[in-house]
Amino acid sequence: MFEVGRVCFKIAGRDSNKYCVIVEKVDDTFVIIDGQTRRKKVNVKHIEPTDKVIEIKAGADHSVVVEAFSKLDIKIPLKKSKKPTERQKKVKAVKVKKEKKAPKAEKKATVKEEKPVVKKEEVKTTPKAEVKESPKVEKPETELEKSLKEE
Amino acid sequence: MPERKLRSRSFRRVKKVTPGGRNVTHYERKKPKPASCPVTGELLKGVPRERPTKMKNMPKTRKRPERPFGGVLSSKASRAVLKEKARQ
Numbered sequence: 226m227f228e229v230g231r232v233c234f235k236i237a238g239r240d241s242n243k244y245c246v247i248v249e250k251v252d253d254t255f256v257i258i259d260g261q262t263r264r265k266k267v268n269v270k271h272i273e274p275t276d277k278v279i280e281i282k283a284g285a286d287h288s289v290v291v292e293a294f295s296k297l298d299i300k301i302p303l304k305k306s307k308k309p310t311e312r313q314k315k316v317k318a319v320k321v322k323k324e325k326k327a328p329k330a331e332k333k334a335t336v337k338e339e340k341p342v343v344k345k346e347e348v349k350t351t352p353k354a355e356v357k358e359s360p361k362v363e364k365p366e367t368e369l370e371k372s373l374k375e376e
Numbered sequence: 377m378p379e380r381k382l383r384s385r386s387f388r389r390v391k392k393v394t395p396g397g398r399n400v401t402h403y404e405r406k407k408p409k410p411a412s413c414p415v416t417g418e419l420l421k422g423v424p425r426e427r428p429t430k431m432k433n434m435p436k437t438r439k440r441p442e443r444p445f446g447g448v449l450s451s452k453a454s455r456a457v458l459k460e461k462a463r464q
Contacts, residue, residue: 234462236454236458239442239443241444242461273459273462275463
C-alpha cells in the first residue's frame with residue numbers, strides 16, 4: 226500500500242490536514258514524504274493513503290513533486306525566503322565608530338608636533354670635598370733657640 | 377466571621393501561615409474546569425487550566441497544541457475526523 230508515488234493525507238501532527246506523496250521507503254514502518262507538508266521521515270501510522278498514485282522516481286526532488294501535484298489540482302504554497310535587513314544597521318554603526326576614532330589620532334599627532342622637545346640637561350655637580358688647608362703659622366724663634374744656633 | 381461577600385463558596389479558601397506564625401485564610405477565585413474533548417471526553421493535553429486574565433497574556437502556542445483542531449479535539453478524535461476526510 227505504501228509504495229513510492231502513493232498520494233497520502235497527513236492525519237497527525239502540525240502538518241496534518243495536508244496532502245503528501247511518498248518519495249522514499251525507509252522500512253516497513255517509516256517512509257519519506259514531500260508535497261504540501263515539509264519533506265520529512267514519518268511513521269506510516271501518521272498518514273492515510275488515498276486511491277491516487279503519481280509516477281515519480283524514488284528520491285525525487287521537491288520541484289518534481291510540485292509539477293506532479295499541479296496535474297492533480299493540488300496547490301503547494303511557495304516558500305518565501307526572508308531578506309536580511311539587519312546587516313545594514315551593523316555597517317552604519319561601524320562607520321560612525323571609525324569617524325570618531327580618526328580625528329582623535331590627528332589631534333594627538335598635531336599636539337606632538339607642536340610641542341618642542343625639551344630635553345632636560347642634567348648637570349651633575351658632585352660636591353667636592355673641600356680640604357681645608359690649615360695655614361702654617363710660623364712661630365717666632367725663642368731666645369734659647371737663637372743662642373743654640375749661634376753656638 | 378468572614379466578610380459578608382466572602383461567605384458564599386464562589387471563592388476558594390486557602391489556609392496560609394504568615395511569616396509571623398499566624399494562621400490565616402485567603403480567599404481566591406476558583407479556576408475553571410480542565411478542557412476536555414467533546415467526542416471522546418478525555419482531558420486535553422497541552423491546554424493550561426488558568427483564569428481568563430492569565431490566559432489572555434499567554435502566547436497562542438502555550439495555550440493549545442500546534443495542529444489542526446488543537447485545543448478542541450483530542451488527538452484520537454482529530455485523527456478519526458481527518459481519516460474520514462481522506463477517504464471521501
